Amino acid sequence: MRYSGEVPRPAGESARRCAYGVLAEYGRDGAFLNHLLAAALSSSEMDRRDRALVTELVQGTVRMKSALDWALTRFSSRALDTLDPGVLWILRLSAYQVMFTEVPDYATCDLAAALTRSELGESAVGYVNGVLRALARGLENIEWPDRDSDPLSYLEVRHSHPRWVVEMWVRELGFERAESLCAADNEQPSLSIRCNLLRNTPEELQAKLQAHGMEVRRGELAPEALLVSGSGSVPELYEYQSGLFSVQDQGSILVGHQVDPAPGMRVLDMCAAPGGKANHLAELMRNIGSVTALDVSPARLEMIAGAASRLGNTIVETRALDSTTARAYLEGEFDRVLVDAPCTGLGTFARRPDTRWRKRPEDVERLSKLQLALLREGAAMVKPGGLLVYSTCTISRRENQDVVDLFLQKESGFGPIEASGQRPGAGGTFLELFRDTDGSDGMFAAVLRRAL
Numbered sequence: 001m002r003y004s005g006e007v008p009r010p011a012g013e014s015a016r017r018c019a020y021g022v023l024a025e026y027g028r029d030g031a032f033l034n035h036l037l038a039a040a041l042s043s044s045e046m047d048r049r050d051r052a053l054v055t056e057l058v059q060g061t062v063r064m065k066s067a068l069d070w071a072l073t074r075f076s077s078r079a080l081d082t083l084d085p086g087v088l089w090i091l092r093l094s095a096y097q098v099m100f101t102e103v104p105d106y107a108t109c110d111l112a113a114a115l116t117r118s119e120l121g122e123s124a125v126g127y128v129n130g131v132l133r134a135l136a137r138g139l140e141n142i143e144w145p146d147r148d149s150d151p152l153s154y155l156e157v158r159h160s161h162p163r164w165v166v167e168m169w170v171r172e173l174g175f176e177r178a179e180s181l182c183a184a185d186n187e188q189p190s191l192s193i194r195c196n197l198l199r200n201t202p203e204e205l206q207a208k209l210q211a212h213g214m215e216v217r218r219g220e221l222a223p224e225a226l227l228v229s230g231s232g233s234v235p236e237l238y239e240y241q242s243g244l245f246s247v248q249d250q251g252s253i254l255v256g257h258q259v260d261p262a263p264g265m266r267v268l269d270m271c272a273a274p275g276g277k278a279n280h281l282a283e284l285m286r287n288i289g290s291v292t293a294l295d296v297s298p299a300r301l302e303m304i305a306g307a308a309s310r311l312g313n314t315i316v317e318t319r320a321l322d323s324t325t326a327r328a329y330l331e332g333e334f335d336r337v338l339v340d341a342p343c344t345g346l347g348t349f350a351r352r353p354d355t356r357w358r359k360r361p362e363d364v365e366r367l368s369k370l371q372l373a374l375l376r377e378g379a380a381m382v383k384p385g386g387l388l389v390y391s392t393c394t395i396s397r398r399e400n401q402d403v404v405d406l407f408l409q410k411e412s413g414f415g416p417i418e419a420s421g422q423r424p425g426a427g428g429t430f431l432e433l434f435r436d437t438d439g440s441d442g443m444f445a446a447v448l449r450r451a452l
Contacts, residue, residue, distance in 0.1 A: 040054070075131050344359045
């Protein structure tokens with residue numbers, strides 16, 4: 001029997017129903033979670049509080065999937081991989097509320113039963129209700145992998161990260177640091193935005209957003225960064241539509257400063273979509289000079305051009321080119337070349353919880369070869385005395401330091417210079433940012449100067 005709509009629905013059911021719809025579609029189609037979430041919220045009439053609840057439930061459920069499945073397995077009479085996908089996502093969604101929120105257990109169980117009945121039918125209600133009530137009763141007695149005797153399983157399950165990632169981080173950074181990163185990945189970050197300095201100041205933008213009832217504070221890493229909580233749907237804001245700001249993580253903003261562009265320069269962004277860095281470079285240049293933005297996909301180039309139009313950046317030119325062979329199609333040399341390379345994105349786990357489940361260990365080797373090829377191609381287009389900047393949003397030595405080291409071995413005439421914005425005491429030449437110590441995405445950048 002489906003929900004008739006005539007019986008009063010429990011408080012919060014609309015938010016949970018929306019969250020389940022996003023999760024079910026994500027599990028069915030494998031689409032990017034943030035895109036599904038944004039689409040669901042934009043078509044919803046829920047208030048800001050319920051929208052925030054949907055966001056927490058969706059992102060939290062996907063983020064903690066490994067821990068949720070471990071716990072559910074202890075109370076299910078059936079193997080999770082044999083369940084109807086809809087049943088499994090209702091269990092995960094509800095288990096997240098039991099394990100990680102302050103929602104009363106009875107309310108979670110009642111809402112799960114109502115949702116199951118409405119979406120999947122009466123036959124599944126008893127099973128779902130039984131598993132969740134057993135979880136609520138037995139939560140404190142779950143045996144988790146031991147931190148000391150099985151540290152990798154502990155990180156994998158308790159902190160809900162892929163096994164191959166925690167193995168790599170423990171190997172490269174040590175266990176304590178790996179655990180710190182995993183814990184930081186599981187905290188919901190504030191929204192980071194970049195003030196368009198050509199149209200307003202950070203102080204002016206902060207006041208305007210606070211007038212909407214938002215919590216806004218200045219970013220610590222970049223002068224034009226603001227951190228926002230309680231924003232609701234960003235594209236609906238007048239300030240966004242008017243080009244007063246863009247959504248961009250602080251770490252990515254800091255990469256633009258590594259390029260150090262000046263008005264009148266000729267700048268190339270080789271992997272430009274969706275356009276955040278290309279448009280930031282144009283703003284740093286005060287919209288004087290040229291920024292050539294490359295991507296192989298015309299549809300993704302439209303995103304760059306659309307952002308440039310909204311922000312008023314008239315010097316951004318898009319070109320549909322394969323960046324691995326771009327030099328054959330671009331005339332002359334550039335003052336600055338940015339290679340913001342495709343990567344595993346392991347530094348974005350906090351903002352993009354589904355990323356942790358999309359990537360595979362073989363991606364590291366595949367992408368590192370592409371990254372080196374892009375860096376060498378970019379080097380051929382830098383004028384003498386110009387800068388070549390390599391960046392990723394991942395935490396992987398093979399994709400970061402090793403790529404730069406191999407490049408410097410193969411290409412003469414380039415030398416690293418110290419990146420700006422390093423943490424006090426961080427040491428080293430390269431920029432390295434981490435969620436646990438810097439509050440930004442994990443970010444790597446190397447600044448290389450071509451000899452005169």
